[in-house]
Amino acid sequence: MVTAVEQRLSDFFVGRRPLVEPLGSVFVDAARALEDFVLRGGKRTRPAFAWTGWLGAGGNPDDPAADAVLTACSALELVQACALIHDDIIDSSRTRRGFPTVHVDYEQRHRGLGWAGDAAHHGASVAILIGDLALAWADDMTREAGLDAAAQARFAPVWAAMRTEVLGGQLLDIHGEAGGDESVAAALRINRYKTAAYTIERPLHLGAALADADAELIAAYREFGTDIGIAFQLRDDLLGVFGDPAITGKPSGDDLREGKRTVLVAEALRRGDETDPAAARLLRASLGTDIDADQVARLRTVITELGAVDAVERRISDLTERGLTALADSTATDAAKSQLRKMAQAATARAY
Amino acid sequence: MVTAVEQRLSDFFVGRRPLVEPLGSVFVDAARALEDFVLRGGKRTRPAFAWTGWLGAGGNPDDPAADAVLTACSALELVQACALIHDDIIDSSRTRRGFPTVHVDYEQRHRGLGWAGDAAHHGASVAILIGDLALAWADDMTREAGLDAAAQARFAPVWAAMRTEVLGGQLLDIHGEAGGDESVAAALRINRYKTAAYTIERPLHLGAALADADAELIAAYREFGTDIGIAFQLRDDLLGVFGDPAITGKPSGDDLREGKRTVLVAEALRRGDETDPAAARLLRASLGTDIDADQVARLRTVITELGAVDAVERRISDLTERGLTALADSTATDAAKSQLRKMAQAATARAY
Numbered sequence: 001m002v003t004a005v006e007q008r009l010s011d012f013f014v015g016r017r018p019l020v021e022p023l024g025s026v027f028v029d030a031a032r033a034l035e036d037f038v039l040r041g042g043k044r045t046r047p048a049f050a051w052t053g054w055l056g057a058g059g060n061p062d063d064p065a066a067d068a069v070l071t072a073c074s075a076l077e078l079v080q081a082c083a084l085i086h087d088d089i090i091d092s093s094r095t096r097r098g099f100p101t102v103h104v105d106y107e108q109r110h111r112g113l114g115w116a117g118d119a120a121h122h123g124a125s126v127a128i129l130i131g132d133l134a135l136a137w138a139d140d141m142t143r144e145a146g147l148d149a150a151a152q153a154r155f156a157p158v159w160a161a162m163r164t165e166v167l168g169g170q171l172l173d174i175h176g177e178a179g180g181d182e183s184v185a186a187a188l189r190i191n192r193y194k195t196a197a198y199t200i201e202r203p204l205h206l207g208a209a210l211a212d213a214d215a216e217l218i219a220a221y222r223e224f225g226t227d228i229g230i231a232f233q234l235r236d237d238l239l240g241v242f243g244d245p246a247i248t249g250k251p252s253g254d255d256l257r258e259g260k261r262t263v264l265v266a267e268a269l270r271r272g273d274e275t276d277p278a279a280a281r282l283l284r285a286s287l288g289t290d291i292d293a294d295q296v297a298r299l300r301t302v303i304t305e306l307g308a309v310d311a312v313e314r315r316i317s318d319l320t321e322r323g324l325t326a327l328a329d330s331t332a333t334d335a336a337k338s339q340l341r342k343m344a345q346a347a348t349a350r351a352y
Numbered sequence: 353m354v355t356a357v358e359q360r361l362s363d364f365f366v367g368r369r370p371l372v373e374p375l376g377s378v379f380v381d382a383a384r385a386l387e388d389f390v391l392r393g394g395k396r397t398r399p400a401f402a403w404t405g406w407l408g409a410g411g412n413p414d415d416p417a418a419d420a421v422l423t424a425c426s427a428l429e430l431v432q433a434c435a436l437i438h439d440d441i442i443d444s445s446r447t448r449r450g451f452p453t454v455h456v457d458y459e460q461r462h463r464g465l466g467w468a469g470d471a472a473h474h475g476a477s478v479a480i481l482i483g484d485l486a487l488a489w490a491d492d493m494t495r496e497a498g499l500d501a502a503a504q505a506r507f508a509p510v511w512a513a514m515r516t517e518v519l520g521g522q523l524l525d526i527h528g529e530a531g532g533d534e535s536v537a538a539a540l541r542i543n544r545y546k547t548a549a550y551t552i553e554r555p556l557h558l559g560a561a562l563a564d565a566d567a568e569l570i571a572a573y574r575e576f577g578t579d580i581g582i583a584f585q586l587r588d589d590l591l592g593v594f595g596d597p598a599i600t601g602k603p604s605g606d607d608l609r610e611g612k613r614t615v616l617v618a619e620a621l622r623r624g625d626e627t628d629p630a631a632a633r634l635l636r637a638s639l640g641t642d643i644d645a646d647q648v649a650r651l652r653t654v655i656t657e658l659g660a661v662d663a664v665e666r667r668i669s670d671l672t673e674r675g676l677t678a679l680a681d682s683t684a685t686d687a688a689k690s691q692l693r694k695m696a697q698a699a700t701a702r703a704y
Contacts, residue, residue, distance in 0.1 A: 023517070128483075177469070
């Protein structure tokens with residue numbers, strides 16, 4: 001599946017060349033930077049959920065129409081490229097997957113060439129445009145996938161919802177970090193739209209729409225996708241504070257240093273305000289500051305003792321159970337149920 | 353036409369509400385900021401060329417299919433919203449059409465609310481996402497326009513080319529300003545893709561494709577659109593240096609202060625290098641610096657005396673004549689020919 005998705009993406013980039021080359025080497029280089037970014041890796045999670053959703057709704061991989069479906073599913077990786085490239089500007093991230101982020105890459109090229117002007121601003125400017133290109137090309141890839149008119153018509157509203165929701169979720173996230181809405185409800189809403197809808201719910205829904213699934217299966221997929229998607233982000237929130245750097249690839253406690261407004265933190269603050277104001281004060285004063293390893297350890301203890309970890313673990317269990325029940329009760333094929341159950345467990349399992 | 357386009361856009365924004373409102377007031381506000389930006393004005397140039405292209409290829413406004421065509425043409429304004437919002441970040445522009453640019457608007461909101469973090473970075477981050485939303489919604493609007501499957505299929509490759517070209521043109525522009533490719537050829541290439549293809553050639557081509565025009569008319573439209581589009585930008589380049597601030601709405605000589613790499617400047621530098629190295633040195637030393645009115649006047653004289661203004665005026669005349677000839681010789685309807693001739697003259701006429 002991963003190889004097939006990457007092949008589709010690679011073919012798509014080859015197909016863009018006649019549009020790109022007339023503009024000359026600068027644009028060829030930029031398109032290559034996007035291609036490298038997209039093909040460099042990632043788990044192809046969204047195409048996998050979309051494809052499995054299609055199979056589970058009766059899609060037959062031997063059907064001639066399967067080819068177009070796989071291409072349309074693969075295009076999700078171009079939406080994701082835009083989201084990551086623009087997010088990295090917004091979060092001022094310097095590296096991704098062991099490479100400089102796109103804006104840092106172009107900042108470094110600018111500096112290396114001794115060009116005029118602000119190198120960082122130049123890098124961000126180029127990365128804005130390369131992200132835009134990824135978003136436009138995602139659309140092109142779905143339009144050129146070879147879906148028939150009826151499939152296109154079923155696909156379009158789900159595709160529209162997915163992109164609007166992820167952009168809205170990112171806006172809420174920025175707003176939450178700047179404006180400091182500390183409520184659990186606000187953190188859950190960001191989680192739902194920025195992660196759950198975008199990563200699992202809507203990709204499954206896209207697959208189901210392409211297979212012309214009935215409303216009942218779509219509803220079951222969406223329930224499963226929302227629940228497992230939220231649980232997946234809650235697990236990620238726990239890993240961001242308690243995870244082993246060797247596994248997460250991020251410095252221990254990084255989410256605390258970044259001041260991320262996760263459900264875990266919102267839960268700890270709420271509990272602190274009710275039962276231990278000094279703990280809440282300490283948390284508020286430390287979040288988003290450059291704390292050292294001892295301070296990270298101290299905050300972990302505070303968050304745990306406030307009961308926030310247990311509360312988040314309970315949410316994960318409840319959501320996972322509810323999602324898996326919706327899946328089990330659905331009319332999805334047995335093979336897809338088994339596959340989706342495995343994917344859900346991988347996304348939500350305790351790993352630290 | 354302008355009113356009809358604005359009505360379509362306004363209807364589209366109403367139609368997005370069910371997708372936007374579940375995410376809450378922060379996203380509702382952002383969508384409203386985009387709507388205000390789009391509806392605040394502009395000449396609706398691109399929809400006008402697309403619609404006229406469709407009429408000229410035999411499109412009948414009384415045909416039931418006209419409705420979908422007008423909606424698809426109106427969606428060009430959402431691509432343009434993305435281009436402007438992101439360009440304003442890239443160019444660090446503070447105002448547009450008498451209002452704060454989107455990133456400045458959100459920077460000011462951040463500051464006004466006394467939020468944590470860097471207000472300018474917050475403003476840019478929100479504006480990146482609102483621009484992305486405009487680009488995604490442009491696509492949604494064309495998919496939901498009601499075009500039949502055959503029209504969609506003719507539309508898609510032109511739509512794809514247009515967006516790829518404008519993003520490529522913007523990349524070349526940034527690269528040219530930073531890296532300083534001073535050649536006339538480089539300036540003409542930016543002009544062609546960033547302005548001509550995006551503003552006239554491809555909108556006309558889109559209209560023709562929707563009307564299922566034959567290859568001959570499409571070729572004539574593209575010749576006309578490229579020539580008139582380049583001439584339009586050359587006129588704009590002259591206005592940016594010699595224009596009356598009361599007419600252009602920009603401080604006199606602003607393009608010189610910004611260091612824009614226009615064909616006019618490239619032509620002056622080329623001529624200076626050949627015949628008057630001191631003039632070329634003065635130009636290079638002054639471009640992109642904060643020069644006063646006397647220095648602007650001095651540079652104008654230098655540019656004029658080098659013969660660059662006459663050379664650009666000749667290019668404008670030649671291109672306009674060639675474009676109008678291609679139009680006159682085409683099979684477009686007489687009404688469309690007359691309308692396009694007027695639009696070409698308005699875009700390229702001497703106005704200072």
